[in-house]
Amino acid sequence: MSNDARIVPTIRSMALVAHDQMKDPMIEWANAHKPELERLELFGTGTTGGRIAKEAGLQITCLKSGPLGGDAQIGALIAEERLDALVFLIDPLSALPHDVDVKSLLRLATLYNTALAINPASATLLVRAASIEPPKTV
Numbered sequence: 001m002s003n004d005a006r007i008v009p010t011i012r013s014m015a016l017v018a019h020d021q022m023k024d025p026m027i028e029w030a031n032a033h034k035p036e037l038e039r040l041e042l043f044g045t046g047t048t049g050g051r052i053a054k055e056a057g058l059q060i061t062c063l064k065s066g067p068l069g070g071d072a073q074i075g076a077l078i079a080e081e082r083l084d085a086l087v088f089l090i091d092p093l094s095a096l097p098h099d100v101d102v103k104s105l106l107r108l109a110t111l112y113n114t115a116l117a118i119n120p121a122s123a124t125l126l127v128r129a130a131s132i133e134p135p136k137t138v
Ligand SMILES: O=C(CO)COP(=O)(O)O
Pocket: 017, 018, 019, 020, 044, 045, 046, 047, 048, 049, 064, 065, 066, 067, 070, 071, 102
């Protein structure tokens, strides 16, 4: 990825992940942003992705459930540079048995400069930005 692309990224693919307490907000958010999301290649962890497919009617590739390796699979997509953006609605009030996987995913998103939103407000700004074509470089 060139330096320009790292500063003004093009977003064509996005992963959607939500902890249990954040799944209802994720569904509400996905329904509110369906037109923008339909233009992207979507990936999701098992339960989040399944609910988005069913309750928002979006086409999404569902990986394993987060605690069973789904977070690691999303991290692998990032490491393979196959993912442009991640919306990860994190529950700030619960302890999670797979916290190491959550940390690893956030670390990889940071390392690879993946566009990242961890709450609905920033996710909205991210998906809006994703629908704007970046300026052409000369
Ligand atoms: O646990 C998760 C993210 O850490 C989400 O996984 P599910 O979408 O399978 O619930």
